[in-house]
Amino acid sequence: VLIELPGVSKNDIELEAKDRSIGLSGSKTVSFSGRARVHRRERVSGVFDRTITLPVQIDVELLKADYKDGVLVLFILRAECDKLYRSRLADEPKRRKVP
Amino acid sequence: MTSQELQVQQKRELEQKQEGTVPARSFVSNADIYEIDEALVVSLETPGVNREHADISVENDVLTVDGRIVLKVPEPGPDLSGISSGPLQARLHAVEPDRPAQDRRRDERWRAYHYSAEGRGSEAGADLHRLRRTHLHGVLASAIRGGAMRRIGLASLAMAVAASQAIADPLADCSRGRNAEVRLRACSEVIASSAFGPDEKAVAYRNRGNARADAGRGG
Numbered sequence: 001v002l003i004e005l006p007g008v009s010k011n012d013i014e015l016e017a018k019d020r021s022i023g024l025s026g027s028k029t030v031s032f033s034g035r036a037r038v039h040r041r042e043r044v045s046g047v048f049d050r051t052i053t054l055p056v057q058i059d060v061e062l063l064k065a066d067y068k069d070g071v072l073v074l075f076i077l078r079a080e081c082d083k084l085y086r087s088r089l090a091d092e093p094k095r096r097k098v099p
Numbered sequence: 100m101t102s103q104e105l106q107v108q109q110k111r112e113l114e115q116k117q118e119g120t121v122p123a124r125s126f127v128s129n130a131d132i133y134e135i136d137e138a139l140v141v142s143l144e145t146p147g148v149n150r151e152h153a154d155i156s157v158e159n160d161v162l163t164v165d166g167r168i169v170l171k172v173p174e175p176g177p178d179l180s181g182i183s184s185g186p187l188q189a190r191l192h193a194v195e196p197d198r199p200a201q202d203r204r205r206d207e208r209w210r211a212y213h214y215s216a217e218g219r220g221s222e223a224g225a226d227l228h229r230l231r232r233t234h235l236h237g238v239l240a241s242a243i244r245g246g247a248m249r250r251i252g253l254a255s256l257a258m259a260v261a262a263s264q265a266i267a268d269p270l271a272d273c274s275r276g277r278n279a280e281v282r283l284r285a286c287s288e289v290i291a292s293s294a295f296g297p298d299e300k301a302v303a304y305r306n307r308g309n310a311r312a313d314a315g316r317g318g
Contacts, residue, residue, distance in 0.1 A: 004146040004237070005146065005236075005237070006144035006145065006146040006236065008236055009236060010236075021271060023277060028105060032131075032133050036133040036135050036140075037133060037134045038131070038133040039132040040133075041131055041133075042129040042130050042131060043130070043142065044103075044105060044108075046103035046105040047104055047105060048105040049277050050107070050268075050272065051268065051272050051277070052268050052271065053268050053275075068149070069148060069234075069237045070144070070145070070146035070147065070237015071147045071237060
């Protein structure tokens with residue numbers, strides 16, 4: 001999951017993960033130095049709160065978050081109970097035909 | 100003072116006037132332009148662009164920012180090639196329709212910066228007017244000293260990012276948002292949107308009612 005949070009400090013981001021959802025909250029501040037004359041203002045400040053639901057159960061213990069250059073990258077691993085089971089037909093033990 | 104709750108901002112796509120060499124979607128980014136005593140500061144929100152991949156130059160009274168979105172992932176994961184690269188371009192024109200005579204010298208100095216940027220040697224005053232840049236949390240701030248760029252018109256600011264972004268989920272917020280206000284707004288979004296079907300809207304109506312009750316707003 002990639003989330004763009006330009007201008008948000010790492011300390012101002014709070015992350016919560018549970019079952020199938022990730023909650024992200026925090027605040028963003030935009031400051032100008034004391035006697036600034038503003039020509040154009042497009043960046044906004046305030047608080048944010050989002051919940052993202054994922055299609056799989058997540059392993060909260062192995063959740064990895066990396067925040068750099070205004071982008072938060074979350075590495076989410078499937079929980080054990082939601083892991084895909086792969087097997088090749090050839091590997092399956094041969095079964096006797098039922099008469 | 101209570102902080103305002105931020106809304107999810109959809110990126111505005113830029114209308115490309117010319118064909119680029121890199122096939123990528125381009126978006127208009129947010130910019131703050133303000134003047135302090137010693138400099139004019141241009142702050143651009145450039146998430147995903149790091150210090151090494153942002154290049155600022157000044158030519159013909161235009162401040163140009165070229166950058167590339169490079170996301171370094173801590174370990175090999177899924178295919179992120181669609182997200183990991185893209186150009187960023189920002190052009191800011193200096194507009195001075197009624198420049199007083201005493202300001203001309205400043206303008207010359209500013210041009211001196213322009214020459215030095217192109218590697219034509221240091222003109223008088225060039226080193227005094229270096230472009231100071233800072234990069235913090237995905238916001239690129241350029242401080243232009245000398246005050247020559249008295250009035251700035253934002254010509255174009257483009258950021259290319261991949262289509263696969265983390266998409267906010269109003270459905271999830273509607274049912275499991277952190278507080279009643281978040282749920283209320285998310286449910287209203289679901290109800291108003293044509294992207295959701297009648298079943299989802301029915302749930303949203305119910306959740307919105309509950310959220311209203313929780314928020315103490317009444318029916």
